Amino acid sequence: MTLFVVFGALALGAAVAMIFQRNSVHAALLLVLNLLSVAVLFLSLGAEFLFASQIIVYAGAIVVLFLFVIMLLGVDRSEVITEPRTFQRRQIVIGGLSAVVLIGAVAPVLTSKTLSEKLPSVPKTFGSAETIGGVLFQTYLLPFELTGLLLLVATVGILMLAKKNPR
Amino acid sequence: MTDATNIPAAGERHGWDEATIEAEAPLSVAPRHLPRALMAAAAALILVVIVGIVLHGRQPTVAMYVWLSMLIFVVGAFGVLIRRNALVLFMCIELMLNAANIAFVAFARASGNVEGHAIVLFVMIVAAAEVAVGLAIIVSIFRRRHSANVDDLTTLKW
Numbered sequence: 515m516t517l518f519v520v521f522g523a524l525a526l527g528a529a530v531a532m533i534f535q536r537n538s539v540h541a542a543l544l545l546v547l548n549l550l551s552v553a554v555l556f557l558s559l560g561a562e563f564l565f566a567s568q569i570i571v572y573a574g575a576i577v578v579l580f581l582f583v584i585m586l587l588g589v590d591r592s593e594v595i596t597e598p599r600t601f602q603r604r605q606i607v608i609g610g611l612s613a614v615v616l617i618g619a620v621a622p623v624l625t626s627k628t629l630s631e632k633l634p635s636v637p638k639t640f641g642s643a644e645t646i647g648g649v650l651f652q653t654y655l656l657p658f659e660l661t662g663l664l665l666l667v668a669t670v671g672i673l674m675l676a677k678k679n680p681r
Numbered sequence: 682m683t684d685a686t687n688i689p690a691a692g693e694r695h696g697w698d699e700a701t702i703e704a705e706a707p708l709s710v711a712p713r714h715l716p717r718a719l720m721a722a723a724a725a726l727i728l729v730v731i732v733g734i735v736l737h738g739r740q741p742t743v744a745m746y747v748w749l750s751m752l753i754f755v756v757g758a759f760g761v762l763i764r765r766n767a768l769v770l771f772m773c774i775e776l777m778l779n780a781a782n783i784a785f786v787a788f789a790r791a792s793g794n795v796e797g798h799a800i801v802l803f804v805m806i807v808a809a810a811e812v813a814v815g816l817a818i819i820v821s822i823f824r825r826r827h828s829a830n831v832d833d834l835t836t837l838k839w
Contacts, residue, residue, distance in 0.1 A: 516733070518741045522749045523729045529753050529776055531721070533760030538768050545772050548753075552779055559746070559790045564782075564801055571805050576775065576812050583816045584768060587823050609762035613755045620751055629744040629791075636793050649799045661806045668810035675817040 517558040525551035542580045549573045561641035746787035753780035767819050767829045771812060778808045 528548035535541040553568040623629075639645050650658050736745075757776035764770055782801045789797025823829055 515736060515739065515741055518745065519733045519736060520729055522745075523725060523732060526749065526752055526756070527721075527725050527728070529756040532776070533756060533764060533769075533773060538766060541769050541772055545775065548776065549779060552783060555746070555749075555783060556786055558741075559786045561786050561789070561798055561801075564786060564798055567802065567805060568782075571809060572775070572779065576809060579812060579816060580768065580772065583820060586820065587768075587829060605763045609759040612762070613759055616755055616758070617751065620747075624744050624747055624751070629747065630742050631791075632740045632742065633790055634793060636790065640790075640793070640795065641798060645795050646798050646802070649795050650802065653796065654799050654803075657803060661803060664810050665806065668814050671814055672817040675814070675821050 517554065521551040521554040521558075524548075525555065538584050539581065542577055542584065545580070546573050546577050549577070559641075560636055563641055563643045563646050565641075743787050743791040747784050750780045750783035750787070753777075753783070765830050765832050767822075767831050768816075770831065771815050771819075775808060775812065778804055 525548050528544045528551065532541050532544040532548065535544060549568065549572040553565050553573070556568055557565040754777050757773045757780060760773035760776065761770055764773065782804055785797045785801045785804070789795060789801075819829060822834065826833060828834075
């Protein structure tokens, strides 16, 4: 319970601070804080393998890619790093309305009895790499191979996009 | 709003000009004042204590995890709607994908079925591919338009 309260609040707080942060670099660092807190929540749910892969893939690779692009676009250009205060009332109102609608739509389901039961105990090998590997290479073998293809396509696409256009 | 013949340069459509950017930039790049950070930390601590007292002695349930997941998702969606910097928009999308992952793992734990974990892995792989391609697109847009502000990209506006 302590884990859930502390790291849940940390994840939520980092998310809120991120969207109101004008500095892109600070926003990326707050995203790291959020992703690490979520990784700890995974651990508290017995997903050890996902805990490790969350840290490696998200905090290690994706956020580093973000920071790399921020630096590539130029730290000396202030408008890339910071954003002028153009929060218009219309955007805030539309955003708040859609948030209320989303919460209102899901809340009745979440207050139902079946979801409020205590979490059942699971075997020790529940979230281990061995168990997940078994599922991945037996039930989901074809989707797993397709993600490999997806990564290949993404790599080739990035190479094409990043090539300088000959004028 | 804008004629097709008169495409404004980056930054012209806003209520600010180069001078205010130059004046505001050092302020916003400089580190924040310490008291504000301390106040934020104190607010977070008070929040944790209050939530801890309310939930004291209870075991976490699936509903709590899904509530948290929904709140983070809403924050991400709100961020997509109010932010203008393309890089921050992508960060908010990552936030939303990650919030969905929490719900997957919580339901997997509740039903004792590991397949939810496999789905989370797929989500992570797709998110990585999506971010890589998206950032490459942002870089190539920036090379041409010299702007990372989505409000400046109005060439395809009807």
